[in-house]
Each structure stands twice: as C-alpha cells, then as structure tokens.
Amino acid sequence: MAIIDPFKDGLGRGWKVFGGRHAGAQPLPERISCDVAIVGSGAGAGITAELLTQAGLDVLLIEEGPLKTSSDFHQLEREAYPQLYQESAGRKTADKAINILQGRCVGGSTTVNWTSSFRTPDDTLAYWQQHFGLKDCTLEALAPWFAQAERRLGIGPWLAPPNENNELLKRGADRLGIRAATIQRNVKGCWNLGSCGLGCPTNAKQSMLVTTIPAALERGARLLVETRAQAFEHDGSKVRWLDCVPVATDGSAASDRTVRVSAKHYVVAGGAINSPGLLLRSKAPDPHNRLGHRSFLHPVVASAAVFDQRVEGWAGAPQTIYSDHFLGVDPIDGPIGYKLEAPPIHPTVFATTMAGFGLEQTRQLKQFPHTHALLALLRDGFHPQSPGGRVRLRDDRTPLLDYPLTAFVMDGARRALLSMAELQFAAGAREVIPTHELARSYRSWDEAKREIAALPMKPQLTRVFSAHAMGGCGFAGEAKLGVVQPNGQHWQLENLSVHDGSLFPTSVGANPQLSIYGIVNRLASGLTHRLTGRTVSLA
Amino acid sequence: MSLAPAAQAGRMSTGPSRRRLLQLGAGATALFTVAGGAAWLWRPGVRGGRLTPSGRAVFRAVARAVLEGSLPAEPAALDAALERHLQRLDETIAGFPTATQAEIAQLLGVLSVSATRQWLTGLRSDWADASVNELEAALRRMRTTDHELRQQAYHALRDLTNAAYFAQSEHWLLLGYPGPSAV
Numbered sequence: 001m002a003i004i005d006p007f008k009d010g011l012g013r014g015w016k017v018f019g020g021r022h023a024g025a026q027p028l029p030e031r032i033s034c035d036v037a038i039v040g041s042g043a044g045a046g047i048t049a050e051l052l053t054q055a056g057l058d059v060l061l062i063e064e065g066p067l068k069t070s071s072d073f074h075q076l077e078r079e080a081y082p083q084l085y086q087e088s089a090g091r092k093t094a095d096k097a098i099n100i101l102q103g104r105c106v107g108g109s110t111t112v113n114w115t116s117s118f119r120t121p122d123d124t125l126a127y128w129q130q131h132f133g134l135k136d137c138t139l140e141a142l143a144p145w146f147a148q149a150e151r152r153l154g155i156g157p158w159l160a161p162p163n164e165n166n167e168l169l170k171r172g173a174d175r176l177g178i179r180a181a182t183i184q185r186n187v188k189g190c191w192n193l194g195s196c197g198l199g200c201p202t203n204a205k206q207s208m209l210v211t212t213i214p215a216a217l218e219r220g221a222r223l224l225v226e227t228r229a230q231a232f233e234h235d236g237s238k239v240r241w242l243d244c245v246p247v248a249t250d251g252s253a254a255s256d257r258t259v260r261v262s263a264k265h266y267v268v269a270g271g272a273i274n275s276p277g278l279l280l281r282s283k284a285p286d287p288h289n290r291l292g293h294r295s296f297l298h299p300v301v302a303s304a305a306v307f308d309q310r311v312e313g314w315a316g317a318p319q320t321i322y323s324d325h326f327l328g329v330d331p332i333d334g335p336i337g338y339k340l341e342a343p344p345i346h347p348t349v350f351a352t353t354m355a356g357f358g359l360e361q362t363r364q365l366k367q368f369p370h371t372h373a374l375l376a377l378l379r380d381g382f383h384p385q386s387p388g389g390r391v392r393l394r395d396d397r398t399p400l401l402d403y404p405l406t407a408f409v410m411d412g413a414r415r416a417l418l419s420m421a422e423l424q425f426a427a428g429a430r431e432v433i434p435t436h437e438l439a440r441s442y443r444s445w446d447e448a449k450r451e452i453a454a455l456p457m458k459p460q461l462t463r464v465f466s467a468h469a470m471g472g473c474g475f476a477g478e479a480k481l482g483v484v485q486p487n488g489q490h491w492q493l494e495n496l497s498v499h500d501g502s503l504f505p506t507s508v509g510a511n512p513q514l515s516i517y518g519i520v521n522r523l524a525s526g527l528t529h530r531l532t533g534r535t536v537s538l539a
Numbered sequence: 540m541s542l543a544p545a546a547q548a549g550r551m552s553t554g555p556s557r558r559r560l561l562q563l564g565a566g567a568t569a570l571f572t573v574a575g576g577a578a579w580l581w582r583p584g585v586r587g588g589r590l591t592p593s594g595r596a597v598f599r600a601v602a603r604a605v606l607e608g609s610l611p612a613e614p615a616a617l618d619a620a621l622e623r624h625l626q627r628l629d630e631t632i633a634g635f636p637t638a639t640q641a642e643i644a645q646l647l648g649v650l651s652v653s654a655t656r657q658w659l660t661g662l663r664s665d666w667a668d669a670s671v672n673e674l675e676a677a678l679r680r681m682r683t684t685d686h687e688l689r690q691q692a693y694h695a696l697r698d699l700t701n702a703a704y705f706a707q708s709e710h711w712l713l714l715g716y717p718g719p720s721a722v
Contacts, residue, residue, distance in 0.1 A: 003722070075719030078627075078706035082634030090635060090702075096691045193720050201722045250588075251636040314716065347716050351705040352698045357682075358675055362608030365705075368714040394638050437682055460690040461683070 003202050006214045007069040015217040019246060020066055020226035028224065028246060028259055034060040035531070037242055037263040039229040039278060042108020043516040044269035044500035046208030047149070047538065048524040049216035054536040055528045059221040060261060061213070062244055064251070064274070065104035067225045068111075069209065073199030077348040080198035083249065084112050091273070093389065093403040097459035098299060100401070101467040102271055105199075106225060107209030109271065110513060113467070114196045114318040114344065115185040115205055117155045118510035119146045119518065123332045127382060132505045133477020134486055142518055145525075149517035151539035153206040154188040163194070163316030168307070168372045169342045170321045172427030178325040183341075185317065186513075194315045194344055227259065230397075232266065232282035232496070239266050239496050251398070265495045265531060268473070269520075272296075272502040276391040276472035277399025279483070285492035288480045291473065292391035295401055296507035297466035298377040301413045302343070302353060303420035304364075305429035306441075311372045318344035319511075326376070326419055327509060333383050336412030338376040339510065340420065345373050355437045355463055364433065364441075374424065376416030377468065378409060381506030385409075388507075391472050405464060410457035413464070417455075421448040435463040468512050473498045474505035481505075488523035499523055584647015585640055588633040593651035594644075595625050598700065600666035604674035605700045609713055627703040643699075646692055659692055 011017060019028050035057040038045045045061060052059050068083055081089035086102040093100070103109035120142065128134040149155070162170065162182075173180035190204040203210045217223060228247045233240045242261040246254040268275045276292040284291060319341050327337040345353075350371070354364055364371075380386045389403030405413075421432045425445040432448050433441045436455055442448035455462075475498070476482025479491040482505060483498065490496040499520045501512050508515045521538055528536050584594030599621055603610070606624075611617050632643055649655040656662055662669055662677040669677075681693035704710055711718060 075722075076706075078630075082631075087636050087639060088631070088634040090639065090698075095687065096694060191720075191722070193722070195719060250634055250640075315720070347705045347711055347714050348702050350714075351701040357605040357678060357697050357701075358607040361605070361701075362713075365609065365714050368716060396638055398636065398638055460687070460694065 003070055005069050005071045005203070006210055007067065008071065010214060010217055016220070016222040017067060017217070017225060018222065019224045028227065028257065030257070031260050031262070032060060032222070033262045034058045034222070035263060036060070036265045036267060037062060037261045038267040038269055039242075040108060040269035040271065040274070040500065041106050041213055041223070042103060042208060042269065042271060042500065043110050043513055044520040045108070045267070046110065046212035046216075047517055047520045048267050048269060048499045048527070049221055050212035050538065051521070051524040051528050051536045052531075053216045053219040053221050055532045055534040057528070057531065059216060060263070061216070061221060061223045062227055062229050062261070063106050063223065063225050064228045064247060064270070065106065065226070066249060067106045067223070068199065070199070070201050070203045073195075073201040075193065075195040075198050075201060077198060077346050080112065081348070084199055086273075087251070093401050095402075095404075095459060097405055098297060098403055098464045098466055100273070100297065100469060101465070102273065102469055106213060106223070107207045110207035111199055111209045112197050113207075113511075113513055115187055116319045116322075116341070116511040117150070117184040117186050117514040120515040121509050124506065124509045127332055128505055132474065132481050134475065134505070135477060136486060142522065145522040146514065146518035148538040149514065149521050153186045153211060153517065155184050155186045155206075155514065157182055158185045158317060158320045160192060160317065162320040164309070164311045165313040165316075165344070165372055166319065166321040166342045168311065168427045169323065169340065169374060169423070172423035173323050173325070175426040176423060178323055178423070180321050180323040183320050183322050185320070190317065192316050194318055196318050197344060198346070224259070226254065229270065229278055230258070230281065231278070232284065234282065234284070234493055236285055237492065237494060239493055242266060265497065265527070267527070268496065268498045269500040271500055272469035272472050273391055273399050273401055275498060275500055275502040277393065279473065280391065280393050280399070281397050284490070286483070287492070290481070290483050293472070294381065294387065294474055294505060295389040295391050295403065295472040296381045296470045296504070297389070297403060298468040298470075298507050299380060299405065299409060299413070300375050300377055300465045300467070301416050301462060302373060302375045302435045302465070303417055303424060304354060304433045304435065305372045305374075305424035305427075306367045306370050306431045306433075307372055307429055308370070310369050312369055313345035313371060313373055326416070327379060332379070335415075336378050336380065336383065336386060336409060337509075338378050338412060338416045338419075340423070341375055341377070343373055343375050345371065353435055353463065353465070354433070355435055355439065372424065372427075372429070374420040376420060378412045378416065379507055379509040380409060381471070383408060388471055401469075405459040410459075410462065413462055414452065414455070414457045417452050418449060421445065421452060437461045437463070468501075468507070470501045470504045470507050470512055473502040475503045476505060487526050497523065497527055582648055582651055583644035584651060585632060585644035588640065589629050590625065590632065590647075594647040596666045597647050597650045598625060598628055598696070600669055600674055601678070601696045602700050602704070603671050604678055605697050606704055607671060607675070609704070609710070623707070624704055627707055628699065631699065631703045631706075643695065646695060650692070659689055
C-alpha cells in the first residue's frame with residue numbers, strides 16, 4: 001500500500017510554508033499581517049487553525065520546530081529525539097529530577113505521542129467547576145465537542161489484540177481483581193508498528209500533522225517553521241504585534257533577523273512550558289501572580305519486569321490497556337492517585353530509564369526482549385500539598401520549570417511502585433525492577449513489598465518522568481484565579497487567547513490529548529464566532 | 540547538572556558565571572576558590588558544540604565503567620568502539636539547546652580540574668589513568684549520595700553515555716532488538 005505524504009503533494013500545489021530548510025520553503029518575510037496568528041502547531045493550534053480557516057480567516061501558524069513528515073520518519077530514536085522533541089527529549093525540571101518528553105515539530109506532541117485518547121474525567125471537571133469557577137466545564141456541556149473531535153480524528157476503540165506488553169497489564173489486573181480496560185486511539189489503518197513515539201511513518205496516526213494542519217494550509221493558511229515566537233509587544237490591554245526569530249534545530253538563534261507579525265487576534269498554543277514562557281518574556285499583565293504557576297506534569301514512575309516469554313515491548317500498538325483502579329481508591333483531593341499504562345520501550349529510552357550502570361546494567365539490557373514495563377501517572381494538582389511547579393525564564397530567556405517533588409507526591413510514587421510490582425508478579429514476572437537507584441531486582445512479591453516499603457523516596461534517587469505538561473496559564477471563572485477566562489481569552493489582553501494544555505488548572509488525570517482537542521474545539525469555535533459571526537464545526 | 544545555567548556556550552564570560560556560582564552552596568564556592576578561582580572556566584568540556592580533548596577524556600573513562608560488559612574486550616576493538624561512541628556523543632550534545640550545552644561544558648570543565656574532580660567524584664586518579672574499579676567506585680558514590688550536585692553530575696554522565704551508545708544500531712545486537720519493522 002502506497003503511503004501518501006500530504007505535505008509532498010501540498011507543497012507542490014503551493015502550500016505556503018516559510019522558514020527552515022524543508023523542501024519548498026520560501027525565505028522568511030520581515031513583516032507579516034494576518035487575521036489570527038497562532039503560536040505552535042500542536043493539539044490546540046491545529047484544532048484552532050482548522051476552525052478559523054473554515055470561516056475564511058487569514059491564519060498564520062508559527063512553529064519553533066522543523067517540518068518533518070512521514071517521508072522523514074524512519075523509526076529511529078537517534079533521529080526522532082533531536083528533531084521532534086523539545087530539548088532533544090532531554091528537557092528537565094530545574095533540579096533535573098524529572099525528564100520531560102514534549103514534541104517540538106509541526107504537529108507538536110501529537111506527532112510523537114502514543115495515541116492514547118481519553119475524554120476529561122468527570123471528577124476532574126467537577127473539581128474545576130468547584131474550585132476554579134468553570135461552571136460550563138460539565139461532562140454534558142463538553143460531550144458534543146469531544147464527539148466532534150473524536151469523529152474528526154478517527155478516535156475509537158482499538159480492535160486488534162493488545163501486544164504482550166499490554167496484555168500483561170490486563171493479565172495481572174485480572175488476577176488481582178482490578179479493572180483494566182481498552183484505550184481508545186486516534187488511528188486509521190494502523191500498521192501496528194509500535195513506533196508512534198518516533199513519528200508515524202505510515203500516516204495512520206491522525207495527528208495534527210496529517211489532519212488539521214494540512215486542512216488549514218489547503219485553505220490558504222501560512223506556516224512559519226523553525227521560527228520562535230519571541231515576545232508580544234502590548235500596551236497592557238491589547239497586543240500590538242508579535243516578534244519572532246528564526247532558530248536552528250537545537251533552538252539557538254539562526255540569524256538576527258526578526259519577523260514582526262501583526263494580527264487582529266493572537267492565539268498562544270505552544271504547550272504548557274513554552275506558552276507561559278512566551279507570556280513571561282512578553283511581560284504580560286499578571287496582577288494576581290498566576291502566570292507560570294500551577295504547572296503540572298502527571299509525574300511518572302516506572303517498573304520493569306522480566307518474564308520467561310518474549311514481551312518485545314517495542315512491537316505493536318504502544319498503549320492499548322489501562323487501569324484507573326488506583327485513581328479511585330481515595331477521593332480526588334486525598335492521597336495522590338495514579339493511572340497505570342504499559343509504555344512502549346525502545347533501546348535508548350530503555351537504557352536511560354533503567355537505573356544503574358556497569359555489569360548489572362548489561363545484565364538487564366540483555367533481557368530487553370523479555371522485559372515488560374508499566375508506568376504510573378500521578379494525578380497532581382488536587383491537594384494543597386500538590387501545587388505543581390512554576391515556569392520561569394533562564395538568563396537566555398528560554399523557559400524552565402521548577403517542580404519540587406514534595407513528600408506528598410513521592411508518597412504516591414511509592415504506592416505506585418508497590419502496585420506495579422504486585423501486578424507484575426501476579427502476571428507471572430520472574431523478576432521486578434523498580435526504576436529507583438537503590439532498588440534491586442526482586443524475585444518475589446513478598447521481597448519487593450518489604451524492600452520498596454523501605455526505599456527512600458527522594459528526587460534523583462527515584463527516577464521520575466513526564467510526557468504530560470499541563471497548566472501555567474490556567475483558565476478560571478474569576479480573574480484572581482487564573483490567567484485566562486473560561487472562553488480562553490486572556491483576562492487582561494483582549495486580543496489574545498490561550499488554546500493548549502496550559503489552560504488546565506490541575507492535571508487532567510488522563511493522557512491529555514483529547515482533553516485539549518475537545519476543550520479547544522469549544523473555545524476556538526467561540527473565538528471564530530466572535531471574530532466573524534460565523535458558526536463552524538470540526539466534523 | 541545545574542552548575543551555572545546562565546552562560547551561553549561558546550561565549551562564556553567570567554562575569555555572569557561567577558555571579559551564578561556564588562548562588563551555589565558554600566562548599567561549592569569554597570571548592571571553586573581552592574581550584575584556582577575561575578581557572579576551570581578556561582577549559583570548558585564543550586566548545587563550538589563539540590567535546591574538547593579534556594571533555595573527551597572524561598566521557599571516555601565514564602564509558603569504560605558505565606558500559607562495562609557491553610563494550611568489546613579486545614583492545615583495538617575497544618578503542619574503535621570508544622572512538623565511535625565519542626563521535627556519537629558529539630552529535631548528541633550538539634542536539635541540545637544552548638543552555639544545556641553550556642551546563643555540560645561547565646560540568647566537564649569542573650571534572651577536568653584535579654581538585655574539583657576529586658571533590659565532585661572522589662576520584663583521585665586522572666580520568667585517563669583511572670582503573671574501571673576506581674571509576675565504578677566514584678560513580679557509585681555519586682549515584683547514592685545526598686549531595687544534589689553530585690547526583691546531578693552522575694545522572695548527566697550516565698544518561699548521556701547510555702543515550703549515545705544504545706542509539707547506535709550496531710549495539711542493538713546486545714539488547715536483542717531487531718530494529719524497526721519494514722514499512
């Protein structure tokens with residue numbers, strides 16, 4: 001079956017892509033005027049661009065990363081991490097205790113995520129209504145917006161059998177009497193390769209790269225790639241223009257030329273670290289000191305296990321089974337709960353995620369084909385002792401996230417390591433290895449239970465990751481509770497909106513992509529109506 | 540490593556870097572003074588996006604300990620493998636943003652001066668002369684210490700080494716990884 005790369009064809013027909021070195025790119029103009037300038041090209045930016053262009057608006061997308069398409073995706077970590085991820089997949093919190101995976105390419109994180117699609121959980125929405133005045137964030141009010149996004153992006157049940165890595169999650173959960181269920185995925189004609197995190201080489205994944213961005217370009221939108229939105233110029237109530245600079249793949253300035261973008265309206269959708277970073281660089285009004293605060297990560301801890309049979313965690317759809325059992329043990333504002341999933345594992349991410357070095361490391365790496373992995377996403381942001389982190393600027397004006405791993409969060413990490421080890425032994429593991437510097441390889445659940453209970457749960461010693469940056473520009477029903485209004489518009493800057501995961505006032509408690517699609521669908525439809533009087537629809 | 544997140548690689552000046560260093564713990568500040576003021580700043584471990592000779596010496600030694608059991612045993616093959624590994628490390632480091640490259644440069648700078656190397660790692664021998672046993676002991680101490688800078692240095696050295704080495708397809712055999720499926 002021939003794989004059609006929509007960009008090859010589209011660029012040939014005159015799609016307007018500027019910047020960078022991609023074939024067909026044109027020189028960057030010094031000044032650009034448009035109706036709406038959108039910063040970013042990921043989940044929130046893509047949905048917004050599709051809806052605005054439907055109404056005939058002249059849209060400009062500004063993406064810091066490169067344009068890479070299915071023709072460039074070779075399922076290789078050494079290519080994918082530097083080209084497609086923020087900071088070469090090595091973005092870290094200020095104290096280096098958490099490694100953050102975020103996309104940095106056309107399509108943003110949707111180009112490299114693992115396709116897991118969940119609507120925003122009802123208890124999360126109830127918390128937002130109660131604590132952040134988001135009265136319209138009800139399951140019923142959002143349902144049609146989610147349904148449209150699901151239709152547009154081919155989100156549906158995964159009907160093929162899970163790979164062994166995911167099957168083991170189900171097997172262990174069944175034996176413990178814990179509910180595990182199937183994850184919905186945004187794919188059409190998936191080849192079951194397992195390389196979603198390295199860019200889908202077959203365009204089966206219905207990311208922004210193959211859906212909304214091509215749709216917007218087809219309707220005349222312009223796309224600037226390898227261009228960083230540097231700062232807004234504003235007078236405290238209205239943005240006048242946005243200055244952008246060309247950047248190299250490593251993020252350094254590629255030249256001193258500034259591109260000045262003038263628009264009627266500006267949409268910030270650069271992701272939950274870069275969006276607050278851009279507003280901080282712009283000295284956006286922040287009378288209630290909310291900007292950059294309450295940044296959440298779903299801090300992740302992982303547990304590896306070795307089985308007698310081959311697991312081949314690199315092969316097949318990456319995340320198809322999950323368990324929310326441990327999100328429901330305590331109330332949402334009680335001790336931190338966690339979601340269990342079985343992540344894909346490739347050589348580099350495996351070798352860097354496991355703790356230790358030398359002969360012990362070599363022994364573990366040799367068991368790679370028999371290794372199963374579980375991860376626990378800790379639901380942060382619902383308890384006073386889980387206030388998240390804060391985005392600030394480095395001296396070179398790039399954003400940096402301070403995220404203290406509190407004892408409250410690390411208590412959840414310990415319970416999660418225990419739950420995962422118990423489940424893995426129940427599934428038949430012959431050894432379990434928590435990703436903790438002082439952990440050993442445990443041979444039985446009794447041994448693991450005793451030893452994990454005694455591990456010092458400290459940052460650095462416990463290896464912690466995240467692929468879900470959220471918050472920092474939270475929306476709220478009152479100005480003193482958030483950065484933007486419930487409709488996405490900035491509380492102080494009238495012609496600026498935020499449309500990405502930085503909106504969320506807590507973490508989601510589920511992989512955030514569909515939460516961004518659904519909620520931004522509603523906000524962008526509203527924005528389109530305010531700007532044009534027209535009603536548009538995703539699907 | 541958060542030694543001095545401020546300075547930009549390739550144009551580090553002592554001014555802002557010195558100011559940032561003074562924000563570190565008193566022990567670190569005293570050590571840098573002992574090490575001869577800002578002398579280490581003149582031998583950063585990365586320059587122009589590539590490892591300098593002193594940076595290469597650090598990573599070559601670290602690789603011998605971190606990758607023990609994964610590297611070829613035969614001396615000529617080992618040399619060749621380490622040489623390819625250092626090239627791949629150059630490419631890996633070149634992919635990082637300016638601020639991260641500057642941090643790696645400064646970490647390697649500190650590790651290249653005898654007094655600061657001993658303070659940060661406990662390693663008495665020069666990198667090139669250290670035995671695998673001495674290197675392992677140093678890494679083990681850094682790994683489990685309560686000292687944040689030492690832990691950060693351990694993770695940086697170990698993770699960069701593994702990331703560069705296991706991204707190379709020639710090393711997938713060791714893991715039993717067949718490589719990507721055909722498309």
